[in-house]
Amino acid sequence: MRISNKSDFVSSIVLFFTGIIFYFVIIPREIILEDEAVIGPDLLPNICIILITFLSILLFIKSVKNVNQIDAGSHTDDKLGLLNERNDFSVIEIRRVFLLSLSLLVSILLFTYIDVLLASIFLVLSTCVVCGLKKVWVILTLSAGLILLAYFLLYQVLGTAVG
């Protein structure tokens, strides 16, 4: 037995444990049944989680094939790999995704604890840096342009406010 699809294999394990945690820990804790209703509010969440767990087992089984099957299909897999370049993870991509998520997170915290303007400036500047913009005048022009545009749109056109 060998893993034929690594991403499906890992996904199935993660999903299986997510299902188990939801069924035994999160659903009982987060849906407190006060009355004995005929159809409880936990019906749909339970159905979903049971099915997700069951399907994750199927996905696991599908992701492991015996050696002969892999060898027979290996030629096709190579071709598909070229077509599905978008589905491959690269180190640089993961790093950028992490940094962009981090800049969004920091902006939220700045917004919550300090000021909306500072949060906006940080969000645009950090996103520019994560995207690899190097020219300072481009970064500054883009940041100023976006913040002014947002100000004009929100405060002048729509008549609303942020913050």
Added chain:
Amino acid sequence: MSLELLNSVLTLNNISWIAFGVLLGYVVGVIPGLGKGTAVAVSIPITFYLSPLTGIAYLIGIAKGSTAGSAVSAILLNTPGEPSSAPTALDGYPMSQNGQASKALKMGLFASVIGDFFATLLLIFLAAPLAEYALLFGPVEVTSILLFSLTFIAALSGDSLIKGLIAGLFGLLFSTVGMEIETATVRFTFGILELFDGLSLIPVAIGMLAVAEMFVQLGGLEALEEQQRKLKNNIKSINQNISWQEWKLCFPAIFRGTLVGSTVGILPGLGASVASFLSYGLAKKAAKNPSRFGKGAIEGIAAAESADNAVVPSSLVPLFALGIPGSVIAAILIGAFIIQGVTPGPLMFVQQPQLVNGIYLSMICASLLLLIIGFFGQKIFSMLSLVSLRLIIPSVIFFCAIGSYLQGGGIIGVWLILFFGIFGYFAKKLDFSFVTFLIGFVVGPQFELSLRQAIAVTPNFENLLNHPIAIIFTLLTILAMWKIGVAKKKIQ
């Protein structure tokens, strides 16, 4: 058509917003990596400040514009703005390489407008009669139809039936967050007060579509820039007209493409990519000399683009007639309808016929505006495809944050786009259909309600026999899963 309706639709304000929507959509479509889903999701918060008719028409304008615009980058850069424009690139890019870019772009636009226009007419003639039947359905029938739609979409989106079903189930699960209406039980709020009202569709859609797509695009920045550099060196601005001979070649392809796109659009879940590839394949099969395809056959562009654009209006048929979103655009439009206090579905034809007719007329206006804007803006749009994604991503992320703050209940909306952005990124990379997830999320509350009602009215199995429509749809669900599952296994 009444004079009152014409007066309500053909106002300067309404036409300006539709034109702005089409223009914005076109621009977004031209820029590789920004799809119509992203554009519509980010624009929803603006519709809160518009009238229901103007808001919906504006969003539909964006969807139409971006579908047509995605052909530009496919033809010039060999990088489709959306996957559904991939077949356009097969012949469009070779034409562009041969110095016939202008001709290819014009045919792409004309085919798009024709496909879009006739599919809009189909929506107008088909939705109302279907809605009349839908009004006769009870909870048992609604449950079975929703189950069928969701399974069908899950089965057809992506490569794996299992992963499609998991994505749909996660959508349903996330839709249960917040207070349950019947028993007032709070579910999955983790003590966060802002979640008591449930998850708002707008931050979920913005996170899953826009933010996640930007995350995905971060990995391909260098490859896209390489294509843009090549185009910069080769760009030629010769104006070329399509000859009558070429039109004669393209008419059957456009007709076939419109028919394929309209049919595929009505069926939930198939999507524009299936339509454009199918139409392209049929055009190649019907050609006298199929070997021309892939080397710059103009009818290849006509076939793909007419089908691609016909999908947008026809995918609104299930939404208008049954209240079931058949595509990601339809799912996001539900959010816009809800903001405006309108529930899409069969009752809309009874309660707000003026609005429905207004939307139809606005859609026809959008088709005409698409032709005008696309034709006169061709050169500018061609230049826009050279704009670097390094400038686009910060702008999109910034406006995503503002939009979700405005319509997502404050800062919780921004937290949600961060969460669903990461969730959507992994879903996209691992091929768990985000379309199925979103549709599951949108139909979740209705599904839960009708499921509860169905269980209440059919306490035992014999009662089910009184609902033949429900039985048919349940059997169809099983059959579709089995057939599609077997077909996918064969492909793999």
